[in-house]
Amino acid sequence: MSESEVVNATRKWVEDVVVGYNLCPFAKRELVKDRVRFVVTEAGTEDELVQALHAELQLLEDQPDVETTLLIHPSVLQNFYAYNEFLDTADALLDYLELEGIYQIASFHPDYQFAHTEADAAENYTNRSPYPMLHLLREASLESAIDSYPDVDGIPDRNIELMNREGADKLKSLLKACFSEIENKRTGE
Template identity: 75%
Template sequence: MNESALVEITRKWVEDVVVGYNLCPFAKRELVRDRVRFVVTDADNEESLLQALQTELLRLDDEPEIETTLLIHPHVLQNFTDYNELLSAADGLLTYLDMEGIYQIASFHPDYQFAGTTPDAAENYTNRSPFPMLHLLREASLEAAIDSHPDVDGIPPRNIELMNKLGAEKMRDILAGCMKATENPGE
């Protein structure tokens, strides 16, 4: 799959799932303003992925017009356990670059599984994406959005309730529909 197809599928997922179901009430504004950077890395090992992550963190520092970046890495860390283990190295990179408290890394993966849930639990779909990716967020923007939201603590339980209501089968179908985004352009 080429880079533009990977970006198109990911954008459709953000539009249809993240924004469409209001999983993140802060996402729509930045998507509409075209301040979300979608970038695909050809990294095929953890070291090259961490290098791509560093490049994107430095880009955020240099380009304030980019609010957030989705670093899509389809060729590495397909296994969720391996992916999850990399997250501590990603946080370590923030510390190494002296960017802790400036940026935050959120995690999305096709097989995302919250601790204490079964692999087929619908609530896992709040963080399930078409491809493994790292979401780079500006801490100051996130804090401002949280401060202006009337019930930020209610977001996770509302999302879990919504996913459980929709069910894992429906969410699998929705995610599969996003994967077909490049098959039927304009639909």
């Protein structure tokens, strides 16, 4: 899969699922302002992914006009449990670079599973994405958005309720649809 295909599938997921279902009430504004950076790393190992993460954090430091980065890594950490363990490494990098409290890393994965849920539970789709990715967020911007949003603490429960209402089959179809343009181009439709 080419880099543009990975970005297109991810962008479609952000538009149709994250923004479309208002899972993150702050995402639409940044997407419309074109302040979301979609970047695909060719990292094939965890060490290479740490290097890519470091480079992206440096880019955010150097370019304040980039609000947030989706660091998509389709070639490493396909297994959700290994991915989940890697999040400790990502947080350790923030600490090592003295960027803890400045940036935050949110996690998304095709097989995302919250603790104490079944693998096929609809609520897992709040964090299921076409590819494994790390979402790098500026904490100051996040805090500002949170301060101006009513009932921010209710967002997770509202999202779980919404996902459960939609049902896992529909959500699985939505995620699969992120790849439909790619498949149509390949089959000549």
